[in-house]
Amino acid sequence: MTESDNHPSAIEQLTILGAGAWGTALAAISRRAGQRVTLWGRDAEILADIKHVQKNPRFLPDIELPAGIETTTDPWQACKSTQAVLVVIPSRSLRQVCQTFAPHLPTGIPIVLCCKGIEQGSGLLMSEVAQQELPNHPIGALSGPTFATEAARGYPTAATIALPFSEQDRRYPANSDASRLARALSNDGFRPYVSDDLVGVEIGGAVKNVIAIACGIMTGAGFAENTRAVLITRGLEEMKRLAQALGGRRETLSGLSGMGDLTLTCSSQTSRNMSLGFQLGQGRSRVDCFDGRDVVVEGEVNAVSVTDLARQLGVEMPICETVNAVLHGDAPLKESFVKLWNRPLKSESQSLPISLE
Numbered sequence: 001m002t003e004s005d006n007h008p009s010a011i012e013q014l015t016i017l018g019a020g021a022w023g024t025a026l027a028a029i030s031r032r033a034g035q036r037v038t039l040w041g042r043d044a045e046i047l048a049d050i051k052h053v054q055k056n057p058r059f060l061p062d063i064e065l066p067a068g069i070e071t072t073t074d075p076w077q078a079c080k081s082t083q084a085v086l087v088v089i090p091s092r093s094l095r096q097v098c099q100t101f102a103p104h105l106p107t108g109i110p111i112v113l114c115c116k117g118i119e120q121g122s123g124l125l126m127s128e129v130a131q132q133e134l135p136n137h138p139i140g141a142l143s144g145p146t147f148a149t150e151a152a153r154g155y156p157t158a159a160t161i162a163l164p165f166s167e168q169d170r171r172y173p174a175n176s177d178a179s180r181l182a183r184a185l186s187n188d189g190f191r192p193y194v195s196d197d198l199v200g201v202e203i204g205g206a207v208k209n210v211i212a213i214a215c216g217i218m219t220g221a222g223f224a225e226n227t228r229a230v231l232i233t234r235g236l237e238e239m240k241r242l243a244q245a246l247g248g249r250r251e252t253l254s255g256l257s258g259m260g261d262l263t264l265t266c267s268s269q270t271s272r273n274m275s276l277g278f279q280l281g282q283g284r285s286r287v288d289c290f291d292g293r294d295v296v297v298e299g300e301v302n303a304v305s306v307t308d309l310a311r312q313l314g315v316e317m318p319i320c321e322t323v324n325a326v327l328h329g330d331a332p333l334k335e336s337f338v339k340l341w342n343r344p345l346k347s348e349s350q351s352l353p354i355s356l357e
């Protein structure tokens with residue numbers, strides 16, 4: 001082991017793919033952490049505003065961004081001297097964006113996925129999709145309770161960065177890609193924690209959006225705090241079961257990317273998922289809520305992929321099943337959720353598997 005093996009170079013240059021709300025917020029966080037940042041997006045007009053007037057009026061109106069964020073629409077330009085890439089586009093576009101960028105990425109640099117979802121059809125985690133398309137890169141995830149509007153303003157926020165640890169990382173954890181990325185993003189308003197449980201971290205992010213839709217529906221339908229607390233607590237149990245079935249650790253779901261993000265998203269209509277559920281619960285029609293909407297509501301598409309994956313693995317996820325049935329089937333809204341209360345009684349703990357019927 002040489003001195004430089006012990007102290008791999010710090011990350012000083014980052015590329016962010018996706019100039020929506022969270023991509024722009026992460027560019028601001030990275031700049032405040034002292035990084036040289038290139039933000040790649042598709043819309044030249046938005047990028048020009050970010051670079052020249054420090055604003056993203058389309059996705060983060062009224063928020064002052066730090067100066068010095070470089071922008072481009074050119075994948076090669078975005079990647080030419082980068083040391084790490086954060087991917088911040090909707091989950092349904094991940095495979096295509098990885099394919100576009102594969103020829104331009106410097107060999108071996110870490111790729112951190114900041115989108116929350118499971119691929120429809122394949123049931124693959126975002127990291128599995130990226131691994132297929134970018135087999136020569138370490139793939140990780142950044143996830144946690146992070147409303148873009150607050151993080152972009154510099155309000156104190158924390159998240160988890162997960163990358164699988166190699167044998168070498170276990171001996172020198174501070175040198176791992178996760179640790180280097182955490183140092184690269186850390187600033188007065190943003191505190192990244194590290195984890196080696198990529199599956200646990202990704203499942204938290206994908207499932208919490210579906211549970212938030214359930215909370216929104218029940219709140220919109222006129223129920224209140226008791227109901228929300230039940231959905232959060234039992235929703236957390238659903239996340240833990242799915243993570244465990246995929247080889248993740250239940251304890252990870254008690255952290256920022258699980259309980260933290262679930263609580264945030266289920267508690268506020270700043271959440272697009274909670275807000276969609278709320279409107280449905282208040283009686284707005286599905287067509288009305290879905291048509292013409294151009295913001296990402298990951299829980300809507302991921303209700304299908306989460307439910308399909310749970311069925312495949314034989315994991316019981318009744319709240320997610322119900323969200324899927326009301327969003328994508330004909331199930332009546334309020335009655336379907338009330339039915340959750342009429343299921344056979346049972347023990348609360350997974351380690352005491354008794355039915356009381």
Ligand SMILES: NC(=O)c1ccc[n+]([C@@H]2O[C@H](COP(=O)([O-])OP(=O)(O)OC[C@H]3O[C@@H](n4cnc5c(N)ncnc54)[C@H](O)[C@@H]3O)[C@@H](O)[C@H]2O)c1
Binds near residue numbers: 097116147
């Ligand atoms: N907004 C938040 O508070 C927040 C926080 C944490 C995580 N996330 C996650 O980050 C991901 C992105 O969310 P967002 O809030 O930034 O969404 P957004 O709707 O604000 O922006 C999405 C961006 O992706 C771009 N995009 C869409 N499809 C693309 C494609 N095929 N190729 C290139 N660019 C494409 C859009 O042009 C847009 O710039 C989601 O998975 C979301 O769950 C969001």
Ligand SMILES: O=P(O)(O)OC[C@H](O)CO
Binds near residue numbers: 212
């Ligand atoms: O607005 P939402 O519901 O997509 O939630 C945004 C983030 O995922 C919160 O951590």
